[in-house]
Amino acid sequence: MKKNVLHLLAVLTGLLLCAVSYAQNRSITGTVTDEKKQPLSYVTVMIKGTSKGTTTAKDGTFRLDAAPGSILVLRAVGYTSKELPAGNETQMNITLTENASDLSEVVVTALGVRKEKRNLTFSSQEVKSEEILRAKEPNILNxxxxxVSGVQITSSSGMPGSSARIVIRGITSISGENQALIVMDGVPINNDENGGTYNGGPGTNRLADIDPSIIENINVLKGAAATALYGSAGARGVVLITTKKGAINRRPTVTVSSGLSFENAIFPDRQYKYAQGVKGVYYDGETMKSSTSWGPLMDTLTVNGQKVQAHNPLKEFFRTGVTSNNSVAVSGGNNASNYYLSYSYFDQKGAIPKTSYKRHSLFTKYNTQILDNLSATFQLTYSTAKNNKMPEGYGLESPLWTIFTAPVSYNLKPYLNDDGSQRLYRASRNNPYWVLDNILNTTLVNRFLPVMTFVYAPTDWLSVTERMGADIYTDQQDYHVNMNDITYNTGLIYKEDLNFRQFNHDFIIQLKKQFGLTNASLMLGNNVYSTHTDYKTNLGLGLAKPGYYNLASASTVTSTEFSSLARKVGFYAQAEVDYKRMLVLALSGRIDGSSVLAANNRYYPYGSVATSFIFSELFHSSKLKEVINFGKVRASYASVGNDNVKPYSTTTPYTQAIIAGDVSSNLTFPYQGQNGFLIDATLGNPHLKNELQKEYEFGLEMKMLDSRIGLEASYFNRQMSNGIVEGISLANSTGYASTTINSAKMETKGVEALLNLTPVRTKDFTWDVTVNFTKFKSLVKQIGAGLTQTSVGGIYAKVGEPWGAIYGTKYARTSDGQLKINDAGLPYASGDFDIVGNITPDWTGGITNQLRYKQFGFSFFIDTKQGGDILNSDDGYGLYYGTSKQTENRADRVVAGISDATGAANKVSVTGQQYWQQVSGITEAVIQNNSYIKLRNVSLSYNLSKKTLVRLPFKDASIVLTGRNLWIHKSSSFTGGDPEVNSWGNQNGGLGVYTFSAPTSRSYDCTIKLTF
Known part of the structure; x- marks a missing residue:
């Protein structure tokens, strides 16, 4: 009996404790909204310290049982986490603030479609306006x-208006275009470079026409799955530029910005110890001329008892460049429309005298809600740019060749003799100061970029977009050479006129619908795209009198004209399914038809499949969610075409005849009023197809510790087939010299990573760090037509080797690697051309630090390239002329190696001049390591506080001090100034070549910005 009573008491006690516990817990309901009072779904609501929780419904509501005193933890990707005590209330209204740095931010993707970053199934990276402007680069690409990880930017030189090249994830074509597609506000724009026939160096890429201050952000789409909707034009990656717009319900705001910068050229290494001369004998450059500096030491050199004055040709020739950049912008709007209008004037006076780049830019954008369900955007970008520059490279007109190799014992000024002829210290080069006054190289570009966009949304699940855009520009180049020039003694006039017109039209239907926990979307579209180019040149030889540059007065005038028209039409579709905002599947497809292909190959399909899984949505532990706020894995596969077939490549054109050889020595047409034409030596190929790329990609994205740590990493593998190879030799019996075929294969593998850190985040102080890393290799697997290698310019593709091989002569060596030495005691080149280097770096990376304390901001950016080679032609010539820094060591020597004559160790002594001039002709001797670490940008800013602004007529005011290229750590083997220079612009064949380009600069800038 007693036992039963105790058992009953235990049961009653348990029931009582359960009742008490139940009485302490109560049901809490609430609604979670954003700052605009819009409900937030899928917000995680957890009881801190437990695994108990729930998520908000579509209308932002939730219900949860919690005891008084419990702490509720609310988390949502894209919003700052919040902790709240449960208290005694049973109804809670909670507002979460947006966290712009989180992965839930909306980004612009292909065709201008905006998507949440968390749902992306591919790799992309965005650069904000603040970072673009902080760089203080006149060219947006720079x-x-x-x-940006996975992206290579290469500058051509430091000449004002110089070009830049962008390649994403390595090259995609051996012979064709490799630069990424540039899209501004949904419309592709041209980024070609037209260097001109006689310039001797690169021109300006057309993206330089765009004012950086109008850009809101740039989003780089890297993989084929990200760009498949752009068709064959997007196979090389896409750079999406979004411009600024006005704000809704905001009174007119005026922003004025004014900046001034000073730049000094970064010079190559050279020797300043030895005078002009040969074999230690002094040549004064007047009575005895020589191109070399193998004379005596300057310290002890006297003539008639007078010490010879030493000169620094580089410092005397170059000046401090000055750049001013001024802009004004007006923006505003009401509840139905908004506007943005800006004007800017950029004026750069280069470090080379009489060089400049001046750009006027006008931009206007107007957004309006015409009807409740119909909106429109009208915008226009206009720019006019005038570029004055000097010839570059190793052309005879280039002043840089002479300046870089000029003797330190010779004064280049004055440049005229008493009789009016050029004053020269050597016979075969113009005096560089004469060039400044007598060779004019001017380019004038006028460009219009109109865009109209209409969006009709009859329901909340259906929208129809029509977008029309054009890119129209004229490029006029004038190149004048006065009489008394070394090459064109009677003078030269060359005029080049390029008219380019590009039109783009997209018609897009988008459907979005939610089915329970599943969100589905479908996009259908049509694209029509065309380009039309007219190109005319006029060459006049023989001026009527000095300085009179009129074609009508030239002794002979030759004209050429070329026109091309290409059209493309595409039909595309994309379907995307999102389950519980956790699992995303995206499918896309496109069919393109191109007029440049023969009828039987004109249409080609391709597409992609991609998926992502947000694994952090499976976490139920609040402690785990505090550590890993967001986690996603993604995978994709895509097959796309690469539109690299040039217009008229499928047919064989006629060209104006030139008859040479046994019949006549260089008889050109028209002859005595009669024109003549011959079939071109390059045979057209009607079977040409687009190149094909197949790529798969895997990626990981994570946010940790309240988004203080962010990681994005990708691995990609791209297989290229049907690669276009130009210049395939044909037998003489065919009547043609060469043709173009589809035959190359190449594989590119790579990894890229982006790490974002916030080590410190307080009310007054924030420290953000961004690190990126890229590593890839492109392996040539096949050339075709029985070839094992082919070249584009000076860069080679060889089967079994990474793309980017530099070919040239190598030292002759014995079987065990020792140098072979000839009878004169000198090393020499082996008979065959071989690989002497490769331009592809082992890896690249960058690190940005941004620190903000109250109204102060400080940032510095360091980037690096490790590995890769460069062919330093400057140093090769410097070795011969005796101006290279290496030639300071000109003592007699016995070159280590095996003598051809004796088969034993060499014992023959040679002079320093003999040695250096001998090796200057061996390519291997001037292949140098292209690694560097750059302190590319340092910036200090101050924003006036709100308390101060109250007493001033400004809404905002700031001052920014910026230093660019303040420090460069280059490889000890590299003797040039800046290893980033690419002498031949954005062409494949010019990469990795350093040849008398205008040096880049170290600059200091001050910018003041006021907002009214």
């Missing part, structure tokens, strides 16, 4: 250098 502002991306080192900031």
């Amino acid at each position: 502002s991306l250098t080192g900031k």
Whole structure:
């Protein structure tokens, strides 16, 4: 009996404790909204310290049982986490603030479609306006250098208006175009470079026409799955530029910005110890001329008892460049429309005298809600740019060749003799100061970029977009050479006129619908795209009198004209399914038809499949969610075409005849009023197809510790087939010299990573760090037509080797690697051309630090390239002329190696001049390591506080001090100034070549910005 009573008491006690516990817990309901009072779904609501929780419904509501005193933890990707005590209330209204740095931000993707970053199934990276402007680069592409993983930016030189090249994830074609597609506000725009026939160096890429201050952000789409909707034009990656717009319900705001910068050229290494001369004998450059500096030491050199004055040709020739950049922008709007209008004037006076780049830019954008369900955007970008520059490279007109190799014992000024002829210290080069006054190289570009966009949304699940855009520009180049020039003694006039017109039209239907926990979307579209180019040149030889540059007065005038028209039409579709905002599947497909292909190959399909899984949505532990706020894995596969077939490549054109050889020595047409034409030596190929790329990609994205740590990493593998190879030799019996075929294969593998850190985040102080890393290799697997190698310019593709091989002569060596030495005691080149280097780096990376304390901001950006080679032609010539830094060591020597004559160790002594001039002709001797570490940008800013602004007529005011290229750590083997220079612009064949280009600069800038 007693036992039963105790058992009953235990049961009653348990029931009582359960009742008490139940009485302490109560049901809490609530609604979670954003700052605009819009409900937030899928917000995680957890009881801190437990695994108990729930998520908000579509209308932002939730219900949860919690005891008084419990702490509720609310988390949502894209919003700052919040902790709240449960208290005694049973109804809670909670507002979460947006966290712009989180992965839930909306980004612009292909065709201008905006998507949440968390749902992306591919790799992309965005650069904000603040970072673009902080770079203080006149060319937008250069502002991306080192900031985006997987992206290579190459500058051509430091000449005002010089070009830049962008390649994403390595090259995609051996013979064709490799630069990424540039899209601004949904419309592709041209980024070609037209260097001109006689310039001797690169021109300006057309993206330089765009004012950086109008850009809101740049989003780089890297993989084939990300760009498949752009068709064959997007196979090389896409750079999406979004411009600024006005704000809704905001009174007119005026922003004025004014900046001034000073730049000094970064010079190559050279020797300043030895005078002009040969074999230690002094040549004064007047009575005895020589191109070399193998004379005596300057310290002890006297003539008639007078010490010979030493000169620094580089410092005397170059000046401090000055750049001013001024802009004004007006923006505003009401509840139905908004506007943005800006004007800017950029004026750069280069470090080379009489060089400049001046750009006027006008931009206007107007957004309006015409009807409740119909909106429109009208915008226009206009720019006019005038570029004055000097010839570059190793052309005879280039002043840089002479300046870089000029003797330190010779004064280049004055440049005229008493009789009016050029004053020269050597016979075969113009005096560089004469060039400044007598060779004019001017380019004038006028460009219009109109865009109209209409969006009709009859329901909340259906929208129809029509977008029309054009890119129209004229490029006029004038190149004048006065009489008394070394090459064109009677003078030269060359005029080049390029008219380019590009039209783009997209018609897009988008459907979005939610089915329970599943969100589905479908996009259908049509694209029509065309380009039309007219190109005319006029060459006049023989001026009527000095300085009179009129074609009508030239002794002979030759004209050429070329026109091309290409059209493309595409039909595309994309379907995307999102389950519980956790699992995303995306499918896309496109069919393109191109007029440049023969009828039987004109249409080609391709597409992609991609998926992502947000594994952090499976976490139920609040402690785990505090550590890993967001986690996603993704995978994709895509097959796309690469539109690299040039217009008229499928047919064989006629060209104006030139008859040479046994019949006549260089008889050109028209002859005595009669024109003549011959079939071109390059045979057209009607079977040409687009190149094909197949790529798969895997990626990981994570946010940790309240988004203080962010990681994005990708691995990609791209297989290229049907690669276009130009210049395939044909037998003489065919009547043609060469043709173009589809035969190359190449594989590119790579990894890229982006790490974002916030080590410190307080009310007054924030420290953000961004690190990026890229590593890839492109392996040539096949050339075709029985070839094992082919070249584009000076860069080679060889089967079994990474793309980017530099070919040239190598030292002759014995079987065990020792140098072979000839009878004169000198090393020599082996008979065959071989690989002497490769331009592809082992890896690249960059690190940005941004620190903010109250109204102060400080940032510095360091980037690096490790590995890869460069062919330093400057140093090769410097070795011969005796101006290279290496030639300071000119003592007699016995070159280590095996003598051809004796088969034993060499014992023959040679002079320093003999040695250096001998090796200057061996390519291997001037292959140098292209690694560097750059302190590319340092910036200090101050924003006036709100308390101060109250007393001033400004809404905002700031001052920014910026230093660019303040420090460069280059490889000890590299003797040039800046290893980033690419002498031949954005062409494949010019990469990795350093040849008398205008040096880049170290600059200091001050910018003041006021907002009214």
